[in-house]
Amino acid sequence: MLRHVPRRLLTGSRKSSPGLLEELKQRGLISQVAQPEQWLHEKLLQGHKIKLYCGADPTAKSLHLGNVVPLMILLNFYVKGHDVFALVGGATGRVGDPSGRTTERQAMSDVSRLKNVDRIQQQFTRFFENGWKYYESRFPEMSAQGPGKLVKVDNYHWWKDIKLLDFLAQYGRYIRIQSMFSRSSIATRLEGKDGLGFNEFSYQVLQAYDFYHLHKNYSVSLQVGGNDQWGNITAGIDFIDRMESNDSEKLPLGGITAPLLSTSTGEKFGKSAGNAVFLDPQINSAYDIFQFFYNTKDADVSRFLKIFTLLPSGTIDAIVQDHMTQPHQRKGQRLLAIEVTDLLFGVGSGERSSKVSEILFGNLSEANMSADELIELFNEAGILQKVPRDKSLVDIITQVTHCSKSEAKRKLVQGSVLLHSSRHKVTENTDQLSQFLIEDKVLILRLGKQKCHVIEIL
Ligand SMILES: Nc1ncnc2c1ncn2[C@@H]1O[C@H](COP(=O)(O)OP(=O)(O)OP(=O)(O)O)[C@@H](O)[C@H]1O
Numbered sequence: 328m329l330r331h332v333p334r335r336l337l338t339g340s341r342k343s344s345p346g347l348l349e350e351l352k353q354r355g356l357i358s359q360v361a362q363p364e365q366w367l368h369e370k371l372l373q374g375h376k377i378k379l380y381c382g383a384d385p386t387a388k389s390l391h392l393g394n395v396v397p398l399m400i401l402l403n404f405y406v407k408g409h410d411v412f413a414l415v416g417g418a419t420g421r422v423g424d425p426s427g428r429t430t431e432r433q434a435m436s437d438v439s440r441l442k443n444v445d446r447i448q449q450q451f452t453r454f455f456e457n458g459w460k461y462y463e464s465r466f467p468e469m470s471a472q473g474p475g476k477l478v479k480v481d482n483y484h485w486w487k488d489i490k491l492l493d494f495l496a497q498y499g500r501y502i503r504i505q506s507m508f509s510r511s512s513i514a515t516r517l518e519g520k521d522g523l524g525f526n527e528f529s530y531q532v533l534q535a536y537d538f539y540h541l542h543k544n545y546s547v548s549l550q551v552g553g554n555d556q557w558g559n560i561t562a563g564i565d566f567i568d569r570m571e572s573n574d575s576e577k578l579p580l581g582g583i584t585a586p587l588l589s590t591s592t593g594e595k596f597g598k599s600a601g602n603a604v605f606l607d608p609q610i611n612s613a614y615d616i617f618q619f620f621y622n623t624k625d626a627d628v629s630r631f632l633k634i635f636t637l638l639p640s641g642t643i644d645a646i647v648q649d650h651m652t653q654p655h656q657r658k659g660q661r662l663l664a665i666e667v668t669d670l671l672f673g674v675g676s677g678e679r680s681s682k683v684s685e686i687l688f689g690n691l692s693e694a695n696m697s698a699d700e701l702i703e704l705f706n707e708a709g710i711l712q713k714v715p716r717d718k719s720l721v722d723i724i725t726q727v728t729h730c731s732k733s734e735a736k737r738k739l740v741q742g743s744v745l746l747h748s749s750r751h752k753v754t755e756n757t758d759q760l761s762q763f764l765i766e767d768k769v770l771i772l773r774l775g776k777q778k779c780h781v782i783e784i785l
């Protein structure tokens with residue numbers, strides 16, 4: 328059990344569960360639910376397992392924090408034993424979803440798209456593996472039943488064999504043009520001067536058929552997405568309803584959308600707006616994610632804890648109340664950052680990132696850490712700097728801070744250069760650095776109070 332969340336708070340508030348759907352609403356994870364909501368609510372209350380899916384197009388190398396919002400809905404189901412289907416749009420990514428966009432997407436090369444498909448599938452695996460381990464670590468007594476199944480699918484696998492003529496002949500009549508025009512993603516674009524191409528216009532048909540395919544072959548009955556996916560999701564429900572209109576035993580279908588996470592200036596958080604925080608560790612380290620959440624505004628701490636963690640809402644309310652009595656201590660932000668980093672990057676990475684941050688900002692002495700521990704921590708955070716052994720102090724400052732030699736000398740003269748965990752002030756250039764090294768291989772270089780560099784001397 329983690330030091331930063333009292334056990335009493337973790338278990339106590341899950342007792343009188345209002346049912347998964349209500350719980351997700353309380354967490355602020357639900358924007359709209361397609362009818363019949365009551366059916367879904369009751370099924371879940373009665374303990375039935377359902378199968379649900381969410382898709383992402385391979386239009387970038389990595390999923391980002393905006394994509395995590397609907398995935399958190401899937402994770403909430405998955406940890407309770409429901410099977411989740413994570414779809415990558417190898418086919419739909421070729422066409423381009425107009426939802427939530429004012430302009431057409433740039434075409435992408437086949438090579439890039441295929442690479443992205445692979446990477447996104449790996450990210451799905453990692454998200455659910457780490458998410459489950461996170462859940463187990465926080466709620467060992469609730470995780471005995473095990474998670475649901477994770478099934479990864481690529482819609483290219485069924486679309487590659489579908490021929491246009493066959494498709495139109497078999498399904499065309501069940502796709503109604505009036506409803507296609509009325510969807511907001513289409514209506515908005517038709518009002519603009521550039522309109523939209525047939526590729527984007529027909530996108531909703533592709534996604535609708537995906538839902539039908541997953542429903543027919545795997546009994547998937549619920550689709551989840553961000554709120555911009557409402558039109559595509561309801562297109563799927565309409566399509567399946569028409570296809571199965573004579574089936575007396577047909578099961579109800581559902582759709583849930585998550586609110587679109589936006590920046591403080593109101594832009595959707597994502598690739599198109601250019602403000603995405605990516606999940607791929609080759610792009611963002613655990614420490615980057617930690618820092619991102621550590622910088623959350625007070626007003627967003629509660630909302631983000633509810634969306635991006637699995638801590639019970641009651642626990643979050645108690646923690647936030649405590650946080651607001653002394654907001655300057657940033658307890659809420661620290662907890663949020665540790666929890667989300669653990670959930671996304673693996674249990675333990677949150678505490679390690681927190682240590683890095685405390686060393687960097689001078690709140691934790693590195694005095695008790697070995698050189699290897701420091702190297703490992705800062706390497707994982709992606710901010711370990713490396714310098715050859717024969718360099719002088721001025722050369723080192725120049726290299727690690729990207730300043731000129733004269734600027735480095737000025738810093739020395741001004742007395743702002745402190746070396747080693749003992750914070751020894753050095754005011755002149757020197758190449759005799761061994762006395763300041765930890766175990767002869769790590770140099771801690773502080774420039775003033777706020778800037779700290781951890782350097783491996785090679
Ligand atoms: N900011 C966000 N908040 C909530 N959900 C989001 C956000 N951004 C994307 N999503 C959802 O993530 C899922 C996958 O999105 P996808 O990767 O296909 O496009 P995208 O990230 O929205 O791309 P773009 O920004 O280029 O439109 C969709 O359900 C989408 O609604």
Ligand SMILES: N[C@@H](Cc1ccc(O)cc1)C(=O)O
Nearest residue numbers: 382383384416419424534537
């Ligand atoms: N249209 C979704 C991705 C998606 C693709 C195919 C699906 O079946 C479902 C979802 C998006 O752009 O965000």
